[in-house]
Amino acid sequence: MHSIGYRANALVTFALTILAVMCVIVSVSDWFNHPSPTSQVEVVNINWFSKNPDGDDEVSLTMYITANLQSLFTWNTKQVFVFVAAEYGTRKNALNQVSLWDGIIPSKEKANFNIHVHNKYRFVDQGSNLRGKDFNLTLHWHVMPKVGKMFADKIVMPGYRLPEAYR
Numbered sequence: 001m002h003s004i005g006y007r008a009n010a011l012v013t014f015a016l017t018i019l020a021v022m023c024v025i026v027s028v029s030d031w032f033n034h035p036s037p038t039s040q041v042e043v044v045n046i047n048w049f050s051k052n053p054d055g056d057d058e059v060s061l062t063m064y065i066t067a068n069l070q071s072l073f074t075w076n077t078k079q080v081f082v083f084v085a086a087e088y089g090t091r092k093n094a095l096n097q098v099s100l101w102d103g104i105i106p107s108k109e110k111a112n113f114n115i116h117v118h119n120k121y122r123f124v125d126q127g128s129n130l131r132g133k134d135f136n137l138t139l140h141w142h143v144m145p146k147v148g149k150m151f152a153d154k155i156v157m158p159g160y161r162l163p164e165a166y167r
């Protein structure tokens with residue numbers, strides 16, 4: 001009674017329904033993964049610290065970044081974008097955030113790493129507020145899933161301080 005076309009249509013509809021249900025299950029299963037990434041960042045060296053001709057403070061530092069982000073990876077994780085930022089307050093802005101380094105982690109195997117890096121992006125203040133400045137380093141991550149919503153979080157590492165004098 002049913003034509004081939006009708007059956008093919010029904011089959012495709014059924015397949016798409018199964019696929020949609022599976023996508024929902026995969027993304028819901030991510031809610032039950034409670035990741036516990038760890039990170040430590042050590043400022044190994046202040047390479048130089050000066051006031052630019054335009055009056056803005058700039059610092060160059062070397063960091064030793066240790067991180068284990070393996071628990072962010074599930075079977076639904078495509079990749080993880082990660083960045084380290086310096087965060088500090090000034091009179092003008094309660095929160096200044098300067099990205100210092102970033103990277104893309106393509107797999108769980110690559111998610112446990114230690115690296116020695118200079119700041120990849122310039123650590124410049126919009127003013128001369130950096131001498132003796134207390135700051136936090138934060139490690140942020142954005143998890144890009146194969147299906148479902150992207151999610152982001154961070155680890156805050158407080159207690160860093162820039163030198164009192166240019167060098």
Ligand SMILES: *[C@@H]1O[C@H](CO)[C@@H](O)[C@H](O)[C@H]1NC(C)=O
Pocket residue numbers: 087088089094095096135136156157158
């Ligand atoms: C630095 O971290 C501390 C402790 O988590 C927090 O109280 C403070 O607000 C942070 N400072 C900035 C500028 O985000």
